[in-house]
Amino acid sequence: MSDATVTGEAIRRHLAGGHAARGPQPADLETRGLSRHFGGVAALTDLDLAVAPGTVTAVIGPNGAGKTTLFNLLTGVLRPSAGAIRFLGREVAGKPPHAVAALGMARTFQNLQLFPQMTVLETVQVGREARRGAGFLGALFRPPPVVRAERAAREAAREQLALVGLADRADDLATSLPFGQQRLLEIARALATEPALLLLDEPAAGLSAGERAALARLVGDIRAAGVTTLLVEHDMAFVMRLADRVAVLNFGAKIADDSPAAVQRDPAVIAAYLGEEE
């Protein structure tokens, strides 16, 4: 997968392809007082978080710190118990997932959510085609415009795969890929929606050192393409090289929010991580 030496320019060109008018505009995201309880358990408490346009922001924290809950709240998979989420200047808290995604937010999943029985290419195609109308009649009767649109989408999806270095696996079953490539495929699927904000849920988990390096390059390229990135990670070392800003969660509350260097020196952060066995 390390042949995925892509440039930000290539990704930018590609992302702009479907949205020539808009292009991927840098997105900003902000949460205020964001909270979520499950029964009596607080998974996330009163979180204020700001993601500046065009940056890579990382949220780190030990297991169970509330990172995945945060993503589920941002993407509308879960409703917040309290608090506000502003994305591109719009309030999105409580909106259904597809509506949030349609604004330009895409995500990957910590526990991969690939589609069984679909090829790598089809998986990316779904990402590309997700936001067009349902069009059942067109699908049943396949008039020529529909056929042309599908061919175009397939070609675009192939290019997308090339960007993450999966072009040669296009016709394999998605779930037959090695784990690291499955993670890349999820990123490709998310990028295929031409997002303004990309959310990566523990993208480095389970990857080898080489795969991590390639992933880091890819994230750098995505930033260079102008896509704002928010990633949650368990592994501190991985994000320190990548992130412009790092927020630290522990037991659902933010305990630090600063530059990577400053966060690394923060005694509260060190305590939180040392408290864990790692």
Add this chain to the structure above:
Amino acid sequence: MLAQAPQWIASGLTLGAIYALIALGFVMIYAVTDVINLAQGEFVMLGALLAITFKRQGWPMLAAALAAVALTVAVGAAVQLLALRPARQASVLTLIIITIGVSIALRGAALLLWGTDPYPLAPFSVGAFDLGGAVVKRQSLWIAGTLIAAAVALWAFLNHTMLGKGLRACAINPLAARLMGVRPGRMATLSFALGAGLAAVAGVVIAPDTYATYDMGFGLGLKGFIAAIIGGLTNPAGAVAGGLLLGVLEAVGGGIKSAYKDAVAFVILLLVLLARRFGPFAAGGAGGGL
């Protein structure tokens, strides 16, 4: 019309008690195994037809009833072992379809054994009496008494025996139960045995009120299932309440226009299902880890 109200309530509660018994069986099975057992009604049919058959051999009623319930319990356990255990990794929907297959096969077996003839059974006690303007058959007292006895016995079993506690543990959290030394596989078999037994009891006590036939189970099973859904599907007390409520609503609906009696139950089913529209998006979502 109001003059008929006591009668509706009395006959509704009688039928409702039957639904409640069947619903209790549903709940036992669903809570422990997450299987919607659409063969539950066939256990009712087996209870009724077996009891009648033994009675015809000259057995005393009580012995015939006990033997019928015992045999049905064995069938229930066999269904779990032979049909559901081999597919325990399958999805919930596959399991439903399997129970439909079981239901059809049991009905077909009953057809081979008993044919299409309706079989009568003499009431345990004959006669009727007047209660606040309603005519109540003595058999209805047997039905009500059976429901009470079964509910109390089930409650005692679940709360005061090791096996019962094991069942409850599995219903709450199979993984934790396993760690505590409970064996979920055995509990699943036990839950089917119990569920079948409760249904068979319902079959025995309802047989005198209705002719027993090979296809009597289907409708009764569905009604019991609706009662269980009204009661929340995992709550035994709710199942009893749901059964009684459904019985009364049906009696009232059927009293107004008897032809639509069956539709009443399913309209209620749809209303209940829609009223309980299951929580936030992710709650039943496909993916784990959310």
Add this chain to the structure above:
Amino acid sequence: MRRVDRLGLAALAVVVVVLGWTLGGSQLSLLNFVGLFAISAIGLSLLAGYAGQVSLGHAAFYGIGAYTSALLTTRLGLSPWLGLAAAIVASAAIAAAVGLPLLQLRGHYLSIGTLGFGVIVTVILNEWTGVTGGPSGFGGVPDFALGAYGFRNDRDYFFLIWAFLLAVIALALNLVNSRVGRILRALRGSEVAVATLGVPVWRYKLGVFVVSAAYAGLAGGLYAHYLRFVNPAAFTLRVSVELLTMAAVGGLASVWGALVGAAAVQLLISQIRDQLPRLQEGLHRLIPAIPERPGGEQELIAFGLLLMLIMIYLPGGIAGGVNTLLRRRAARPDPTIGAAGSAAASPE
């Protein structure tokens, strides 16, 4: 549509022509029912296999189609072709109306909800005597005609039904291999992931529900004119279960599988109907208490056992099994035919 599918359609067309000219009336009559059930089963396989939504009330849409066309042609004197179109539209429209609330339900709750809908439709067909003729239904439904040529016998209807079947297979294959089909298959895999890509999930669920109902409506309309008669018994829950069995036997996520399933189940049922009385006599001789002639639907037992065994041991159905074999040989998976371990593994 893939190349193999085009070849399949062409081959099937040839087979239809050959069978149509060579077979006799009773065999064609059996095949006509295979065709009618296949049309509905293909719709059901789109819904259950590809989108993971199992309907236990599909016979209701079959019945709505049959009664719509039968009523419009007998009462209002509409042409059977218009009646057939109305049958499709009526089934689709009712599916859209009931689907809006019902599809809020998930997994087995949806199945039970559709089951409830099916029972209610049966009750209405039985009880709304003034319109439906009650339990005995009504006859006098006119035949189709093309110009001066009237469709009259089993052979005429064989060509008509199987022409429609070929058409709906083509449409279904189009759908499955389209953008919409990909999203439906994706839904079965992970509803959450699909939603977070920006897909309004409910619209797709409703869409495929409506399409599958339209398929059943078409089959129902054809049925009414073929038999010239409708009654509620043809559209009960039992038929819903039979349809589901056909789709499952073939392989829930396979258009071709649904056709194979419909054929296999129909042929099997007719075989058992012939053979079972002998078994019964044997049982009777063995144990005299067992009645000699049970009457009724003796094929039930085999039918139930079959459904059970398929779901336990071959959850991918015949198509899934064949596919697995091919896959082992070619060592290259065919993505468009789903294996059904996950076929029914839809979100709870």
